[in-house]
Amino acid sequence: MKKYIILLPCAVFPYSLLFAVFxxxxxxxxxxxxxxxxxxxxxxxxxxxxISLICNxxxxxxxxxxxxxxxxxxxxxxxxxxxxxxxxxxxFTMGIICxxxxxxxxxxxxxxxxxxxxxxxxxxxxxxxxxxxxxxGKITKSSSIIHSLFQFVFCADIISAVIIFLKAKSYxxxx
Numbered sequence: 176m177k178k179y180i181i182l183l184p185c186a187v188f189p190y191s192l193l194f195a196v197f198x199x200x201x202x203x204x205x206x207x208x209x210x211x212x213x214x215x216x217x218x219x220x221x222x223x224x225x226i227s228l229i230c231n232x233x234x235x236x237x238x239x240x241x242x243x244x245x246x247x248x249x250x251x252x253x254x255x256x257x258x259x260x261x262x263x264x265x266x267f268t269m270g271i272i273c274x275x276x277x278x279x280x281x282x283x284x285x286x287x288x289x290x291x292x293x294x295x296x297x298x299x300x301x302x303x304x305x306x307x308x309x310x311x312g313k314i315t316k317s318s319s320i321i322h323s324l325f326q327f328v329f330c331a332d333i334i335s336a337v338i339i340f341l342k343a344k345s346y347x348x349x350x
Contacts, residue, residue, distance in 0.1 A: 178243070179251050181234055184227040185296045186255050189262035191220050192289050196269065224292055231299040238303040245307035249340040252304040256297055256336045263329075266290060294327060301326030304339050313343050 195216050198204040202211075209215045238248055270286040273279035302323045309319035325335035 178237070179247075181230040182251065182255060182300065184223060184230050185300065186258055188223055188227050188296060189259050189266065189289075189293045191223050192286070193262060193265055195220060220289075224296070227296050228299075231296050235299050235303045239306055239310070242310070243307065245304065245311045245313060246340075246343040248300075248307050249304040249336070249343040252297075252300045253333075253336040253340045255300060256333045259293070259297065260333070263290065263293075290329070294329060294332065297332065298326040301332060301336060301339075304336070304343075308339055308343050311343075314339070 198208060198216060199213070205211055205216070209219075237243070266286050266289065270283045273282040273286070305314070305319045305322040305326070308314045309316055314322070322335045322339055325331040
């Protein structure tokens, strides 16, 4: 289980935007943590993205090259996506609210970009699950390609992660 610790930055990445919005609206946190400087706040979010990206790329490479258990990778992929659902709902809600006025429309664009960055990070984990399941013979190559593409599509990524996990789990129980 220790090898999955490197996925922790990716799991908390969507919540960093929610924390940033919380810091902005509570002046004490913004003053204490970021000296009332939004650029420092954005820098830390970008830094978390870079750390998450490095961790996810290393996870992708290690999980495929060292032949980790495809069932466990599919399970961790599904769990990370399910953990992030509340953050996505809140970010989507904030984006819709910010679209109501022209003054906050820019925040909606920022939220969309942030969601795309987050789905890219979790997509890398989904690719490793899909490829490992294909290498282990749990899903076909064409199914692996389709599921790998779905890992980068909103809403379809969660459905695809659950399907990959169920196929990996049913394959294990058949043996």
